[in-house]
Amino acid sequence: xxxxxxxxxxxxxxxxxxxxxxxxxxxxxxxxxxxxxxxxxxxxxxxxxxxxxxxxxxxxxxxxxxxxxxxxxxxxxxxxxxxxxxxxxxxxxxxxxxxxxxxxxxxxxxxxxxxxxxxxxxxxxxxxxxxxxxxxxxxxxxxxxxxxxxxxxxxxxxxxxxxxxxxxxxxxxxxxxxxxxxxxxxxxxxxxxxxxxxxxxxxxxxxxxxxxxxxxxxxxxxxxxxxxxxxxxxxxxxxxxxxxxxxxxxxxxxxxxxxxx
Amino acid sequence: xxxxxxxxxxxxxxxxxxxxxxxxxxxxxxxxxxxxxxxxxxxxxxxxxxxxxxxxxxxxxxxxxxxxxxxxxxxxxxxxxxxxxxxxxxxxxxxxxxxxxxxxxxxxxxxxxxxxxxxxxxxxxxxxxxxxxxxxxxxxxxxxxxxxxxxxxxxxxxxxxxxxxxxxxxxxxxxxxxxxxxxxxxxxxxxxxxxxxxxxxxxxxxxxxxxxxxxxxxxxxxxxxxxxxxxxxxxxxxxxxxxxxxxxxxxxxxxxxxxxxxxxxxx
Numbered sequence: 001x002x003x004x005x006x007x008x009x010x011x012x013x014x015x016x017x018x019x020x021x022x023x024x025x026x027x028x029x030x031x032x033x034x035x036x037x038x039x040x041x042x043x044x045x046x047x048x049x050x051x052x053x054x055x056x057x058x059x060x061x062x063x064x065x066x067x068x069x070x071x072x073x074x075x076x077x078x079x080x081x082x083x084x085x086x087x088x089x090x091x092x093x094x095x096x097x098x099x100x101x102x103x104x105x106x107x108x109x110x111x112x113x114x115x116x117x118x119x120x121x122x123x124x125x126x127x128x129x130x131x132x133x134x135x136x137x138x139x140x141x142x143x144x145x146x147x148x149x150x151x152x153x154x155x156x157x158x159x160x161x162x163x164x165x166x167x168x169x170x171x172x173x174x175x176x177x178x179x180x181x182x183x184x185x186x187x188x189x190x191x192x193x194x195x196x197x198x199x200x201x202x203x204x205x206x207x208x209x210x211x212x213x214x215x216x217x218x219x220x221x222x223x224x225x226x227x228x229x230x231x232x233x234x235x236x237x238x239x240x241x242x243x244x245x246x247x248x249x250x251x252x253x254x255x256x257x258x259x260x261x
Numbered sequence: 262x263x264x265x266x267x268x269x270x271x272x273x274x275x276x277x278x279x280x281x282x283x284x285x286x287x288x289x290x291x292x293x294x295x296x297x298x299x300x301x302x303x304x305x306x307x308x309x310x311x312x313x314x315x316x317x318x319x320x321x322x323x324x325x326x327x328x329x330x331x332x333x334x335x336x337x338x339x340x341x342x343x344x345x346x347x348x349x350x351x352x353x354x355x356x357x358x359x360x361x362x363x364x365x366x367x368x369x370x371x372x373x374x375x376x377x378x379x380x381x382x383x384x385x386x387x388x389x390x391x392x393x394x395x396x397x398x399x400x401x402x403x404x405x406x407x408x409x410x411x412x413x414x415x416x417x418x419x420x421x422x423x424x425x426x427x428x429x430x431x432x433x434x435x436x437x438x439x440x441x442x443x444x445x446x447x448x449x450x451x452x453x454x455x456x457x458x459x460x461x462x463x464x465x466x467x468x469x470x471x472x473x474x475x476x477x478x479x480x481x482x483x484x485x486x487x488x489x490x491x492x493x494x495x496x497x498x499x500x501x502x503x504x505x506x507x508x509x510x511x512x513x514x515x516x517x518x519x520x521x522x523x524x525x526x527x528x
Contacts (some may be wrong), residue, residue, distance in 0.1 A: 027436050030442075031438055031439055034439070034442045034443060034446060035442065038445075038446045038449060038450075039449070042455055045455060045456055045460075045462065045465075046308060046456075046464060049308055049312055049316050049460065050308045052311065053304065053307060053311075105499065176292075178285070178286045178289045181289050181293075182289055184293075185290075185293030185296060186296065188293075188296070188300065189296060189298065191300075192300065192304055196303055196304065197303055198303070198394065201303075228418075249409055
């Protein structure tokens, strides 16, 4: 697969760039552990007063926090840095060089920056999910694991497409760094199951800023409360949004007038 | 003193003008300030609903009132100096600021206030909208409102001085994100953001009373909601005053030491 070969190249570049600063590993680890500690301590305060939150038991919410870190880590690892660089390249015109390359430009801008330390969040997320599952004492069957993987994949595609659509607006609006901030501030709402929010907010978190698909749905799969209808819906939404993002991207590139033209 | 007043008036004018230029940006940054209290509002309302209707003296409607007022108080007192300082020191733009004949904190306070002025209509609209949705139990008496004003001003000053002082750490280390993260955590747990103080476990409540954060957010909120006895209100004002003096003293000392330590390329 050319995609994985390319991705591997960019990962290696990202690693090499950071190899010179090994102490950064500890600094980033400290950041991530503090953030995770904050999230878990918050849960502890809440579950001191109740046994379930919106029908979720505490260990199920711990699993949700794990998914939150996992997905947030993937976003921070490759999606967000790539998209930020994209908006910058559109603004200063250096996207010219990328568009002239023989590889698909959308693919390139999606993986051309790898913020390697975010792999810590991905790892921590996995650990938290594993611990939560062990505490729940449930044997994760093959079907459940497959549903989790599928939900995670669909969520990832949805989040990626959403970021690409936001970043692509740069072709018209030029200065959009702040539009990207929207996702970061809304993402935090995903630390809780979207079912607890009132209808209008749930709708916004599902379709306007799709954190529900990215976090709640995969966590539901882990807790064994995901219906196949929801999973199918997530998959369909992923395909639709990815296609829309692709079309929008093409439109943007056609609209692009580089620095040299 | 007159010179300082003129300075603030001028800084406020230019600040408001420039904030209005970037109103879309400002609005986007407000989303987070609105959403975070809204999240905790929903979480705690859900919890109180599922555990018999009331926790620590707060029913769902009380949580709504608490977090809507907290949203406004937090907006009034919050600062971004810790992130700004990191950038200033790393990029060396602090060199020019140091040449100003007045203490740079005044320009920062004025800039902060001007952003609050511009964002006020949006925050009031958000509070009104949330009130329609969540039906907060809000009964404000005259004396509470009267006591709330100085409490809010003191809260703003204490929070600004504390965060400005912590921000000075950027003079000494380039790794301020960990410091910012720890500070953010402390504010979240001890200021009343994650839960009203009455809902927190006892040890956390004790720590919150000692640290400054509760006095910069939770105290004015509880005061306005009428949850404090007159004695507690007086204690609160005393704590705010004490922290104001302590923060000023530390700031003065830390500022002098930090500037001495500062070196910039090209300076």
